[in-house]
Amino acid sequence: MQRLFQKRIxxxxxxxxxxxxxxxxxxxxxDLGADVHVVMTRGAREFITPLTLQALSGNPVHMDLLDPNxxxxxxxxxxxxxxxxxxxxxxxxxxxSRLVQGAANDLLTTLVLATDAPVALAPAxxxxxxxxxxxxxxxxxxxxxxxxxxxxxxxxxxxxDIGLGRMLEPxxxxxxxxxxxxxxxxxxxxxxxxxxxxREAIDPVRYITNHSSGKMGFSLAEAAxxxxxxxxxxxxxxxxxxxxxxxxxxxxxxxxMLAACEAAMPCDILIAAAAVADYRPEVSADHxxxxxxxxxxxxxxxxxxxxxxxxxxxxxxxxxFSVGFAAETHNLLAYAAGKLRDKNLDLIVANDVANTDIGFxxxxxxxxxxxxxxxxxxFPQTSKSKxxxxxxxxxxxxxxxx
Numbered sequence: 394m395q396r397l398f399q400k401r402i403x404x405x406x407x408x409x410x411x412x413x414x415x416x417x418x419x420x421x422x423x424d425l426g427a428d429v430h431v432v433m434t435r436g437a438r439e440f441i442t443p444l445t446l447q448a449l450s451g452n453p454v455h456m457d458l459l460d461p462n463x464x465x466x467x468x469x470x471x472x473x474x475x476x477x478x479x480x481x482x483x484x485x486x487x488x489x490s491r492l493v494q495g496a497a498n499d500l501l502t503t504l505v506l507a508t509d510a511p512v513a514l515a516p517a518x519x520x521x522x523x524x525x526x527x528x529x530x531x532x533x534x535x536x537x538x539x540x541x542x543x544x545x546x547x548x549x550x551x552x553x554d555i556g557l558g559r560m561l562e563p564x565x566x567x568x569x570x571x572x573x574x575x576x577x578x579x580x581x582x583x584x585x586x587x588x589x590x591x592r593e594a595i596d597p598v599r600y601i602t603n604h605s606s607g608k609m610g611f612s613l614a615e616a617a618x619x620x621x622x623x624x625x626x627x628x629x630x631x632x633x634x635x636x637x638x639x640x641x642x643x644x645x646x647x648x649x650m651l652a653a654c655e656a657a658m659p660c661d662i663l664i665a666a667a668a669v670a671d672y673r674p675e676v677s678a679d680h681x682x683x684x685x686x687x688x689x690x691x692x693x694x695x696x697x698x699x700x701x702x703x704x705x706x707x708x709x710x711x712x713x714f715s716v717g718f719a720a721e722t723h724n725l726l727a728y729a730a731g732k733l734r735d736k737n738l739d740l741i742v743a744n745d746v747a748n749t750d751i752g753f754x755x756x757x758x759x760x761x762x763x764x765x766x767x768x769x770x771x772f773p774q775t776s777k778s779k780x781x782x783x784x785x786x787x788x789x790x791x792x793x794x795x
Contacts, residue, residue, distance in 0.1 A: 396571040396619060396637065398426035401776055403472060403510075405481035405501045406446075407488040408436015410551045411517035411560035416441060418482060418563035419449040425567060430455060430472065432501045434488070458500040469500055473507035474775050480570055481505075482543075483517030483560045486528050492540070493531045510779065511573055513541040515566055520556030543569045574782075578789035580621030585660040585713065586614045587667035587702065589629035591647045595694065596678035604753035605668035607631035609718075609744075612781035613664055614639045620785050625657045629667060647673065647699035654706055662788060663713040665703040666742075668720060668753075672696035704736040714792050716740045722747040726761065726769070733763055740764055740791060742784065750774065762787060 402422055406415045415431075422429050431446045432455045443454040458469060481488065481501070488501075492514075497503040505512055514535065522528055523545060536542055544561040561569070588610020592600040607628055614626040615636035624639045627650055635641040642653045647669045654663075675695045682692070707715040715738045719729035722745070729743035743761045745751065751758045751774060759774035762784070772783050 396574045397422065397567070398634075398637070399778065400427045400574065401475055401477045401778070402427045402429050402570065403432055403476045403479045403504065403508075404429055404450075405432045405479060405484075405504075406434065406437040406441070407481060407483050407485040407501075407517070408434050408439060409483040409485045409517045409560075410440060411483035412437050412440040414560055414563055415482060416445055416449055418566055419446060421563050421567040422570065423450065425571070427570075428452075430475070432456070432472070432504060434499055434501055436485070436487075455500060458498075458503055469504050470507055473504050473510075476504075476508055476510040477776060477779055478570060478573060479505060479508055479510055479512045480515070480566070481513070482515035482566055484514040486516075486518045486522045486525075486531075489514065489516065489528065489531045489535065493534055509775070511539070511541060513543055513570065513573060515543045515560050516545045516558070517560035518545075518558050519550060519552055520554050520558040523556075523558040541573060574619050576619060577621040578786060579617060579662075582622045582661040583625070583659070584614075584617045584622040584662045584664065585625050585627070585654060585657050586610055586617065586664045587627045587650060587654065587669075588614070589631040590668050591629045591650060591670045591699075592645045593647065593670045593673035593699070594645075594677040595674050596680065596682045598681050601670055601673065602630075603668045603670065605629070605631075606753060607633050607667075608756065608777050609758060609781065610664075610666035611636060612777045613666055613785065615778070616781040616785040617662075617664075619782070620789065622662075625660070627653045627657065627667070646670075647702060651700050651702045651705060654702060658706070658709070658713075659711045660713045662716070662792070663703075663706055664716045664788070665706075666718050667702070669702050670699055673699050701736070703738070707737045712737075714739050714788070716742065716788060718742045718744060720744045720746045720753075726763070729761070729763055730767060733765070738765075740788065760784070764791065 429450045430452050447454045546559045546561050547557045548559045589607030590603045590605040592602045594600050611633045614624050617624045618638040626641045644650045675697045703717050717738045721728045725743050729741050733741040758777045758780045760772050762770045
């Protein structure tokens with residue numbers, strides 16, 4: 394169930410008696426590591442209070458489409474981009490009907506139209522309403538459009554009827570939400586991923602490094618594992634937990650990273666997301682370098698080139714499908730295309746790190762992928778975890794074309 398760790402989930406709550414279960418669902422999702430924002434319809438507020446859900450989720454509850462305060466902070470478009478999953482539980486017959494129509498007359502339906510995240514529905518209604526031809530037609534059409542229907546279950550209902558229509562229990566829905574992050578596009582593949590910065594020692598206490606947080610590489614490792622791959626993650630010094638089902642190797646320097654990658658070979662796919670230092674001090678002192686208190690002169694370091702980890706691995710006789718990253722501050726696409734050619738890559742991911750919204754240490758990203766034919770595919774700004782899954786899907790599709 395670690396598949397929900399750090400996932401961004403919007404829980405939409407419709408106006409039905411099963412809304413009382415939504416409080417427990419929020420708690421279970423958070424216990425599994427998810428970050429939950431709750432969106433309530435007007436009807437939902439008749440069954441459970443926003444204050445309860447705010448206390449359980451740890452986030453403000455979103456209710457109104459045209460709320461100036463909400464739009465100034467995290468409005469419907471920001472919520473739509475933020476989400477890794479939209480889970481509507483309970484989803485009433487009325488709400489299913491409005492989703493079929495493509496309605497955008499409240500915050501929840503507008504958000505569903507605006508998001509590119511998967512949308513899952515947990516139907517909850519009287520058994521006769523569920524059996525009705527209109528509801529069944531709506532359920533079939535929503536499924537065809539890509540909505541995931543979770544349930545309903547059978548049993549005694551609040552009205553005393555017995556039959557299909559009960560919302561699934563919170564524990565079952567939490568497990569179903571986790572299962573939605575599992576796919577099998579890379580089953581049987583060994584994926585080698587580099588992440589984070591490297592450190593090049595000046596002396597025992599000082600080093601040269603960069604601002605890479607490792608978030609993109611770790612998100613890619615998690616997404617590749619979700620896709621069924623055997624994942625080896627070679628990481629520089631970062632403060633991130635190891636994704637579930639991922640083998641992690643910690644290193645410091647560029648030379649350490651190259652050695653660890655070569656030891657992990659062969660692999661089917663190499664994704665080099667690490668920010669590897671291009672240079673290192675020619676000599677690393679074995680003791681702390683001290684300044685001369687009688688001199689105002691500075692210190693001169695002589696730097697030499699580090700091995701190019703990605704280019705070295707991409708030139709091997711048993712080279713894997715090789716994906717590089719170009720983190721640039723200007724001339725982004727031109728520099729990226731040059732790296733693609735010079736390093737003998739299959740794909741390169743261009744990332745504008747001058748933009749602080751998507752640069753180092755940000756939780757979000759926006760990328761452009763360039764292939765050997767110089768075709769460009771852009772992925773708009775969203776969370777790094779979502780970008781990672783989109784990129785893994787793209788790589789899996791690209792491999793099948795080779």
